[in-house]
Amino acid sequence: MANEKQVNEYILNRRNNLKALKDAGINPYPVKFEYDITPSQIKEIFEKYDAAQLEELNKKVKTCGRIIAKRVMGKVTFMHIFDEGVKLQLFFAQDKVGKKEYKLLKKIEVGDFIGVEGTLFRTKTNELTVNVEKYTFLAKAIRPLPEKWHGLQDKELRYRQRYLDLLTNPDVRKTFLLRSRIISEIRKFFESKGYIEVETPMMQLIPGGAAARPFITHHNALDIDLYLRIAPELYLKRLIIGGFNKVFEINRNFRNEGVDTQHNPEFTMVEFYEAYADLRDMMRITEELFTTICDNVIGKRKIKYLDHEIDFSTPFRKMTMREAIVEFGKDIKFEDLNSKETLLPIAKKLEIEDAEKLNYGKLLSEVFETVAEEKLIQPTFITEYPIEVSPLTKTIEGDERFVDRFELFVAGMELANAYSELNDPDEQLKRFKMQLKEREKGDDEAQMMDEDFLVAMEHGMPPTGGEGIGIDRLVMIFTNSPSIRDVILFPYMRPKKEEKTEEK
RNA sequence: GACCCCGUAGCUCAGCUGGUAGAGCAUCUGCCUUUUAAGCAGAGGGUCGCUGGUUCGAGACCAGCCGGGGUCACCA
Numbered sequence: 001m002a003n004e005k006q007v008n009e010y011i012l013n014r015r016n017n018l019k020a021l022k023d024a025g026i027n028p029y030p031v032k033f034e035y036d037i038t039p040s041q042i043k044e045i046f047e048k049y050d051a052a053q054l055e056e057l058n059k060k061v062k063t064c065g066r067i068i069a070k071r072v073m074g075k076v077t078f079m080h081i082f083d084e085g086v087k088l089q090l091f092f093a094q095d096k097v098g099k100k101e102y103k104l105l106k107k108i109e110v111g112d113f114i115g116v117e118g119t120l121f122r123t124k125t126n127e128l129t130v131n132v133e134k135y136t137f138l139a140k141a142i143r144p145l146p147e148k149w150h151g152l153q154d155k156e157l158r159y160r161q162r163y164l165d166l167l168t169n170p171d172v173r174k175t176f177l178l179r180s181r182i183i184s185e186i187r188k189f190f191e192s193k194g195y196i197e198v199e200t201p202m203m204q205l206i207p208g209g210a211a212a213r214p215f216i217t218h219h220n221a222l223d224i225d226l227y228l229r230i231a232p233e234l235y236l237k238r239l240i241i242g243g244f245n246k247v248f249e250i251n252r253n254f255r256n257e258g259v260d261t262q263h264n265p266e267f268t269m270v271e272f273y274e275a276y277a278d279l280r281d282m283m284r285i286t287e288e289l290f291t292t293i294c295d296n297v298i299g300k301r302k303i304k305y306l307d308h309e310i311d312f313s314t315p316f317r318k319m320t321m322r323e324a325i326v327e328f329g330k331d332i333k334f335e336d337l338n339s340k341e342t343l344l345p346i347a348k349k350l351e352i353e354d355a356e357k358l359n360y361g362k363l364l365s366e367v368f369e370t371v372a373e374e375k376l377i378q379p380t381f382i383t384e385y386p387i388e389v390s391p392l393t394k395t396i397e398g399d400e401r402f403v404d405r406f407e408l409f410v411a412g413m414e415l416a417n418a419y420s421e422l423n424d425p426d427e428q429l430k431r432f433k434m435q436l437k438e439r440e441k442g443d444d445e446a447q448m449m450d451e452d453f454l455v456a457m458e459h460g461m462p463p464t465g466g467e468g469i470g471i472d473r474l475v476m477i478f479t480n481s482p483s484i485r486d487v488i489l490f491p492y493m494r495p496k497k498e499e500k501t502e503e504k
Numbered sequence: 505g506a507c508c509c510c511g512u513a514g515c516u517c518a519g520c521u522g523g524u525a526g527a528g529c530a531u532c533u534g535c536c537u538u539u540u541a542a543g544c545a546g547a548g549g550g551u552c553g554c555u556g557g558u559u560c561g562a563g564a565c566c567a568g569c570c571g572g573g574g575u576c577a578c579c580a
Contacts, residue, residue: 009531009549010514073543074536093537110530124538147515147529149541154515156572168515211580257579258505353577365580373580389580407580414580445579483573494571 014142017107021137024104028140033115036062039081039088042120043128051122061130063088064115064138066167067108069148077105078129081114085173089129090116096133111141159491172486175479179487181297182475183250186270189292193285195246195272200235202228202252208453209233209392211445212255215265228254231468233392234453236273237421241461248272250471261483262413265492268471273421277465279404282418283381286408286467287314290379298478305411305477308377316408320384321368329371337364360401361386376409391431391447393419408469410477418467425457 021028037045042061049057065081065088075094080087094102096118108114115136123129146152151168158165158172165172187197205224207214209231217226232249239247250270257263274281294301294312301312319327322337329346336342340360347355347363350370355363364386376382385405387395393403404420422428432454438446475487485491 008514013531069540071539071542072536073539076537076539078539078542080540089540091538095537123540125540127538127540129538144514144530149529150516152515153517154511154572156511157515159572213579255579258577260576260579261574263579362580369580385580417580 010144011142014109014140014144017109018140018142020107021104021140024107026104026137028137030136030138033064033136033138034062035064035115038086039063039065039083040086042088042130043086046120047128049120051126054120054122054128057120059120060117061120062115062117063130064113064136067110067112067114068145068167070108070110072106075102077102079114081116082167085170089123089127090114090118090132091121091123091129092132092135096131097135101135105135108137109141111143111145113138113141156493159485159493162489175475175481175487176489178297178479179475182293182478183268183471185293185297186289186471187250189289190246190248190270190272193246195248195274196244198236198239198244198247198249199251200229200232200239200249202254204229204235206448206450206452208447208450210253210255211389211447213257213445215254215256230255231269232271233466233468234450236271236466237461237464238453238456240273240275240421240464241456241459245275245462246273259492261485262473264472264484264488267484267488269468270471271466271468273464273466275462275464278420278463279383279406279418279465282465282467283316283318283406286381286416286418286469287316289469293474293478303478303480305480306482308411310410310477311378316379316381318381318383318406321364321382321386322384324372324376324380324382325364325368327372328375329367332367332371337367343367359388361388361390365389373409373414374412377411379408379410381406381408387431388434390419391435392422392428394422394424413473413477414470415473415477416467416469418465421461421464421466423457423461423463425454428457429454 018028042063046054046059065083067079068082068087069080071078077092079090079092081090092102092105097105115138116130116132117134118130118132121129121131146164146168148168152158152161152164158169166176190197203217203219203226205226207227207230209229210233212230214227214230217228218224219226231253232251236247236249248270249272250268252266253269254266255263256265259265290312291301291314294303303310303312322334325337326332326334332346336346340363343360343363344355347358347367350367352363352366352370355366358366368382383406384396384402385393385407387401387403390403390405393405396402396404406418407414408416422431432447432449435447436449439448472484472487475481476484479487481487
């Protein structure tokens with residue numbers, strides 16, 4: 001991407017050095033370097049040896065990395081290379097590497113990759129260092145790296161050029177390492193319980209399983225529009241019907257909605273289903289999963305998140321949606337929550353938009369979100385969701401208005417959503433029809449009818465518990481990150497407008 | 505989508521009440537055999553996000569646009 005405007009003195013200098021290396025018969029981009037030890041292994045193994053021990057050991061190493069600092073002192077030069085988050089110092093003396101080789105060192109600069117052979121020793125200031133005898137040029141950088149001790153601060157550049165962020169800001173590297181370990185732990189957790197990992201379509205004819213606007217794409221050969229999935233739910237249930245009793249999927253969902261500190265258009269969920277399980281089982285699994293991550297990845301069950309201390313000790317608190325409204329809402333009584341008529345004045349007072357247009361269940365959810373959601377700091381299961389907002393969930397015995405569902409809240413964020421899955425095909429048809437009516441009323445997030453899914457369910461679906469957990473938000477909590485962008489390597493960014501480059 | 509804040513050298517940042525641009529790192533030249541934010545001496549580097557406007561004069565003031573951050577709305 002040689003942009004005319006970006007050809008500046010830095011790039012010119014570096015290109016000149018590149019040419020000088022080539023002229024000296026050096027391949028600036030060789031195929032391979034056979035190292036026998038990495039900088040981090042050197043630090044790990046030899047940090048405990050003192051100067052005298054190292055001298056006696058006379059340990060030869062062959063290692064490599066990216067140059068991040070260079071200090072020329074006449075006929076000796078110090079460099080630091082960086083590899084896998086670890087810094088290692090190199091020492092070059094003209095006497096040792098040879099006059100010609102030492103002179104060529106001038107063409108090697110910060111950002112370049114280098115391989116070295118030499119012996120380990122300690123400098124006067126006691127730093128473990130490679131006394132280089134031979135070096136090999138590994139790759140040339142023709143753009144400079146960001147400044148060395150402030151790192152890259154500009155948020156826009158950090159997100160757009162995450163590789164620079166990762167190189168210069170150690171905490172960022174840590175966050176993404178932790179993310180990787182958390183996902184690995186989640187995978188191990190489900191596998192150890194006999195779940196199998198599956199992959200279901202990302203491109204769907206009918207985007208089901210959640211209430212959200214989808215992205216639309218087009219298949220040219222078939223000349224049909226397809227949707228990027230908003231959830232894998234309906235496909236995972238087809239697998240339960242197909243006799244896989246425990247399945248999970250860790251993958252991306254896509255929702256065509258606003259972007260903020262808790263929402264990215266594509267985000268990662270783990271969704272899992274277990275035949276013959278119900279909502280209580282899902283609660284237990286959720287508690288166990290969170291404590292497993294605490295124990296195996298973080299090392300403790302009480303963690304700091306922003307201004308809060310979050311305590312993942314089990315059991316997590318459980319409240320019904322209505323109980324939460326009464327607890328956190330001012331002057332709201334339980335009796336007020338039983339009908340649209342009694343809810344309306346409360347909703348109006350809370351300035352909920354178009355409250356009179358909402359049905360009972362939506363109104364109740366809106367009131368809950370306004371009054372309680374952000375106050376649910378400690379892990380809390382909220383249960384008994386209204387049927388109107390839960391078209392895929394079984395009702396509670398004895399009260400047809402509510403369903404057997406929970407959402408888990410931590411630090412005021414929705415982290416998980418679980419159901420005793422609806423498996424009665426006639427009831428499911430009724431629920432889809434309810435959704436269609438809402439859609440006709442203008443709710444473009446109401447769910448679409450999926451007849452193929454209904455046919456699957458008509459073949460018989462066992463009682464099933466299912467759940468989805470938002471991995472990005474979970475990682476936010478465990479890495480103390482205030483924004484979802486801090487836990488997604490390449491978050492959504494508006495494309496940069498092309499600047500017209502005038503010819504000169 | 506609304507509102508608030510931000511955009512100055514490769515990077516990190518100053519720049520007053522409007523008077524034609526500054527520092528540190530980095531780069532280039534020279535010196536230097538134990539430095540680590542190496543040091544010393546010197547040099548170069550800018551479409552002040554973009555486009556208009558006000559003004560004798562704009563990095564600064566005004567308008568619009570582009571990009572970013574945040575709050576709210578939306579997203580159960």
